[in-house]
Amino acid sequence: xxxxxxxxxxxxxxxxxxxxxxxxxSYSGSPELFWYVQYSxxxxxxxxxxxxxxxxxxxxxxxxxxxTSFHLKKPFAQEEDSAMYYCAAPHAGKSxxxxxxxxxxxx
Amino acid sequence: DAGxxxxxxxxxxETGTPVTLRCHQTENHRYMYWYRQDPGHGLRLIHYSYxxxxxxxxxxxxxxxxxxxxxxxxxxxxxxxxSSQTSVYFCAINPGQGDSPLHFGNGTRLTVT
Numbered sequence: 244x245x246x247x248x249x250x251x252x253x254x255x256x257x258x259x260x261x262x263x264x265x266x267x268x269s270y271s272g273s274p275e276l277f278w279y280v281q282y283s284x285x286x287x288x289x290x291x292x293x294x295x296x297x298x299x300x301x302x303x304x305x306x307x308x309x310x311t312s313f314h315l316k317k318p319f320a321q322e323e324d325s326a327m328y329y330c331a332a333p334h335a336g337k338s339x340x341x342x343x344x345x346x347x348x349x350x
Numbered sequence: 351d352a353g354x355x356x357x358x359x360x361x362x363x364e365t366g367t368p369v370t371l372r373c374h375q376t377e378n379h380r381y382m383y384w385y386r387q388d389p390g391h392g393l394r395l396i397h398y399s400y401x402x403x404x405x406x407x408x409x410x411x412x413x414x415x416x417x418x419x420x421x422x423x424x425x426x427x428x429x430x431x432x433s434s435q436t437s438v439y440f441c442a443i444n445p446g447q448g449d450s451p452l453h454f455g456n457g458t459r460l461t462v463t
Contacts, residue, residue: 252390275449287393287440289451329392333449336381336400337408342392 245270247332249341256320257349264315264344266304266330274332276313278304279340281327290315290328300324320348353377356441356455364463369428371458373441375421381444382424383452384408384416386437393440399424431462 246269256262268274278290291299293306293313304315313330325348330341353376363369373382384396385408395408397416405416413435417425428435438459442452 249392277451279451286456287442287452287454292451331393333451336444336449337383337395337398338449338452339395340385340393342390 245274245332245334245339247330247339247341249328249330249344251344252342253345253347255347255349258322259319262317262320262324262346262348264328264330264346266313266315266341268311268313268330268332270311270332270334274306274334276304276306277331277333277338278302278313278315279329279331281329283326287329320346322348322350324348354441354443354453354455356439356458358458359456360459362461362463363431365432366430369431369460371426371439371441371460373424373426373455375424375443377443377445378421379443379445380421382418383442383444384414384424384426385440385442386410386435387440387457388437396426396439428460431460433462436460436462 248267276293279287280290281287302317306313327343327345329343331338355374357372383398385393394410396414399405399418415427438457440457441455
């Protein structure tokens with residue numbers, strides 16, 4: 244079974260600092276991978292997907308097949324980035340989620 | 351919000367009572383899912399459906415049942431609620447083809463006392 248691992252449950256950075264949320268996966272073949280974000284009291288929503296290779300709200304994520312990683316990065320964190328972030332891998336119509344990382348950006 | 355409504359939004363119930371959570375969508379998508387969200391466990395799939403009367407188990411299906419008699423409604427039932435089922439429950443739909451990103455409802459916070 245495929246697995247998605249987010250090793251950090253909590254991550255705290257100061258405003259303006261770079262931030263990296265880690266995600267590793269175990270999957271055979273070419274994975275599709277997503278990052279979802281959940282702001283306080285809101286529903287989960289898609290942040291970005293690796294296949295689109297775009298930057299959303301200043302975040303980027305690169306798929307590294309050699310390291311089986313899909314880390315989420317932002318060069319300058321903002322207070323409004325404080326949220327729960329989930330890495331997810333869909334397969335055969337179902338999605339497997341990591342345990343999530345709570346990001347806190349301090350002023 | 352992809353037209354997903356969950357009800358109720360909050361529920362407090364006693365151990366041993368039956369509870370049904372409802373997920374309603376307005377866009378006739380085939381795939382619907384129930385997840386539970388718990389600290390330290392992320393999101394775990396309970397059950398999912400790929401069409402009317404077609405459902406299957408996820409990774410944490412024990413103690414839960416589902417029904418989908420209409421495309422737009424996916425019901426999650428706890429036959430006899432236990433304290434370990436205290437959680438936030440999210441419904442999701444797959445609005446696209448294959449392994450597309452999911453759209454989520456607002457969640458139902460269930461407390462079993």
